[in-house]
Amino acid sequence: MTVATGTPIATTYQLRLIIAGSTIRSREAVQNLRRMCLDHLSEQSDVEVIDIYQQPALAAKYDVVAAPTLVRLLPLPVRRIIGDLSQTDRVLRALDVGAFAPAVSP
16 A cells, blocks of 8 residues: 555554464464564554453454454454464465465456
8 A cells, every 4th residue: 555655554454363262273373473473564463362261252342253263453354364373375365464465456
């Protein structure tokens, strides 16, 4: 995205990772998300990890029916990715991150 002057605008990704306790899948999802953010989003991410065992109301707030689930709140539209996030390229494509974003046809 650019402004009228042609200056690129950095996209900020607001992400919520919903986990269920400290299961292996939950820990893997947290590790995978941290690695993706460091490698591909640098300073462009606002990440919060939410354990639905400790905050069950937030599962309903974010419309989560399975854990772990990554919810991208911004940029719109909201997207949800279920699983341990181990398939980095697929997750980044689903999040529309940089070079991994799907091509747009004219």
